[in-house]
Amino acid sequence: MRDVRDTRAAALSGILSQVRERIARWRRLPEVVQAVRSTAAATVAYVIAVRVSPEPAPLTAPLTALLVVQVTLYATITSGVRRVNSVVAGVVIAIGFSGLVGLTWWSLALVILASLAVGHLVRVHEFVPEVAISAMLILGVTQVGGAAWARVLETLIGAAVGLGTNLFFAPPVWVGVAGESIEGLARRVRQLMLRVAEDATGTAPPVQATARLYEARRLDHEIVEVDAALRQAEDSLKLNPRVREGLLHRIVLRTGLDTLEIVTVVLRVIARTLADLAKAREPKPLFGPEIGPVLGRLLSEIGDAVVSFAVLVTTDVSRSAESAESRLAEELATAGATRDALARLLLEEVRHDPRQWQFHGAVLTEVNRILDELDTEHRTRRLLEELDRSGREQRERNPRLARLRDLVGTPRLARLRGLWPGGRNRATPPGRSP
Incomplete structure (x- = not known):
């Protein structure tokens, strides 16, 4: 009898747990909240x-x-x-x-x-x-x-x-939902990079290479959806009493999505280059037995770096942000070494067979562009530029309010710039006190 009661209690506890989880998911849906x-x-x-x-x-x-x-x-x-x-x-x-x-x-x-x-x-x-x-x-x-x-x-x-x-009843801050959308986009970019890497290591027919190009083009529609979620998050940060330094959060997320959009565009160019190369080399493999595996490994490493970049952009806690930045720096260093090895192999290939040198050079150029966009120093410069631009716009829009802030204390722009020194010491997340 006790076993039966324990079984019923366990089943009831499981049902209640599922109900609570479902309610928690509903509470995060904008449609339900609205x-x-x-x-x-x-x-x-x-x-x-x-x-x-x-x-x-x-x-x-x-x-x-x-x-x-x-x-x-x-x-x-x-x-x-x-x-x-x-x-x-x-x-x-x-x-x-x-x-x-x-x-x-x-x-x-x-x-x-x-x-x-x-x-x-x-x-x-x-x-x-x-x-x-x-x-x-x-x-x-x-x-x-x-x-x-x-x-x-x-x-x-x-x-x-x-x-x-x-x-x-302060409305929720939709930064978490926008962050999940950005991370989801980064993971889909990584999956496509892995599929392109598999094609580069073997004999990819032109039809399959063209299919990868269509997949890369479909990512544009997903970027539009992520942009809509980010716009909602940006509006939720405006005039919200639970948010401190909302300008920084908006700029961090917006520049992060801009970087992922650039990576997506460059990936589409790589897919187009490989599709043209597959047509030119049919029925031969895309690359030689030494170049293909190295390029595949490089695209896989870049895909991991893209996900780490998205995690860094959407991470609120300072300690976790430092860990994400360190992981991103290590992955970029590994990808940079693999890129150098690929450049040497491509140079040797061009010396022996210069017929497809333009395709090889295009792939190497686009890979360099992705690595440059994901670089932490490049991102820091981009954030400071956006903060400076936002500060200038605010001063032009409300010069009296800007002078009042300067008189009262540290200028707001200077405080915001101090919150992102190379990706460390992140700002206090929305809804939390420092």
Whole structure:
């Protein structure tokens, strides 16, 4: 009997563990987070509007809250301001037209045209149709004044509730999701490099070499998806009270993705070169018995370095970042030695048979470009350049605020530059205190 109870308890514990893991995964999905937050904000806005608004069914308030609440705080604030501006502009237009003309087909056309024009002038962006909608709804009622101010009041309630939802319940920082996307892209690049390395060590028919080229081209679509995840992470860092030095995190992730995009482009060029070489040498192998294995080993080592680079870019903890940087430096040194050996073999091959020297030289050139992009010193220079550029843009955009920061303490740019000395001493990760 005890064995049966122990078995049931173990099975129940396993089920509960699976449920908790599934809930934890759901909580990390932007769609789930957005649905829960939007539902809660709309409900609270309706409850408040019922008690305050003179309208019997104040649905504008929950509608505004539903539209205002976004995945990130920055998007919530910008959408809230635009939404309120669009409603106020539409109400003002409707009040002006109601005092001059009634509701006819030509007056309705004038209201819509004027509302759309004003919407573009006040720069409400995606809420331009909302200006015309508000004006038409107000123009169609008999008590224009009461309905107009009731609609403005409900809009303000919905916007305030939506903003308060993100202020009191801070939205998640999507840096982790963007980091996983970047690491996933790096691993897919590595897998393709391994397949290209296998082709280089044997006799790859032109059809197979061309298939590798198509695989490299398909990586462009995955870069677009990773870029979308990174943009969401960048928005989640803006104006977020839980994030310190969000500018550095945005630059680190953005420059990391830019480097991976360059590596992907260069890999596509290598695949194209090998495809052309396979056609030129058919039915012979791509390379000789000595060159092929060395090139295959070099591409494998570069693939490992690409993954280590992605781990370095997405690692938040300083100690782990130092370990990732050391591993990347070792892998780049190993790949550099293999590259030198490959260069000597290719030089000897060209001396004996110069017919395909342009293909050999192209492969060696593209390999050097990848190693240069992954180099830690190159990355440090790139980060400092981006930090300098961001600092200049901020000073040009808000010169008074920049002077105030200089007077109060250490300039922000100088503090940010001190947080990335060659990949070490990383910034405090989002949501953690130093």
